[in-house]
Amino acid sequence: MSDDRLRQLLANGFTCASCGERHEGVFDIAFDYPDPWTGPIEKEPNWSVRLALEEGRVILSEDFCLMGEHHFVRCILPLKLIGADETFAFGAWGTLSQQRFLEFVEVFDTLHGSSFGTAFSWLSNRLPQAPNAPVRAQLHGQDGRQRPVLKIAEKDHPFYQFQNDGLTFDDLLAIYAQYGHRLQMD
Numbered sequence: 298m299s300d301d302r303l304r305q306l307l308a309n310g311f312t313c314a315s316c317g318e319r320h321e322g323v324f325d326i327a328f329d330y331p332d333p334w335t336g337p338i339e340k341e342p343n344w345s346v347r348l349a350l351e352e353g354r355v356i357l358s359e360d361f362c363l364m365g366e367h368h369f370v371r372c373i374l375p376l377k378l379i380g381a382d383e384t385f386a387f388g389a390w391g392t393l394s395q396q397r398f399l400e401f402v403e404v405f406d407t408l409h410g411s412s413f414g415t416a417f418s419w420l421s422n423r424l425p426q427a428p429n430a431p432v433r434a435q436l437h438g439q440d441g442r443q444r445p446v447l448k449i450a451e452k453d454h455p456f457y458q459f460q461n462d463g464l465t466f467d468d469l470l471a472i473y474a475q476y477g478h479r480l481q482m483d
């Protein structure tokens with residue numbers, strides 16, 4: 298199947314042969330929590346994180362997760378599509394040190410998240426065909442209440458190449474297939 302045909306199908310939407318839903322355009326694959334999380338998957342509101350920090354308790358919210366000395370934030374891991382305007386992204390979790398986590402919470406709800414700069418982070422979700430998490434990464438704060446961007450720093454990780462060189466549509470379809478989404482071929 299040519300890239301043009303695939304591009305057309307993605308642009309016009311298609312009914313998924315696996316999940317039965319109709320998918321419009323390029324859609325992201327999001328992880329609800331970092332891989333090490335074993336607590337309840339019901340999420341607390343984001344603002345609860347400050348109290349959870351003070352009380353030293355575990356918490357999972359839309360954008361934060363605390364497990365003892367481990368501090369996680371919800372990020373996006375973008376993968377640009379070759380020859381297209383669209384960018385596919387995993388919604389993945391990355392760690393921050395306690396100090397950087399506190400700084401991140403301060404700028405999180407502002408429009409100038411880029412003032413956070415960058416930080417070392419462990420990517421904390423396993424990606425398909427990739428070694429187990431955690432994986433060394435860099436976390437970049439974003440402006441305009443956008444989630445921070447994770448960039449994989451391990452050169453032998455299969456998604457390091459994808460992040461630098463981009464994805465073909467076939468690569469994208471292979472990723473979707475891993476998560477139970479299949480393009481209807483007829």
Ligand SMILES: [Zn+2]
Binds near residue numbers: 477
């Ligand atoms: Zn689907």
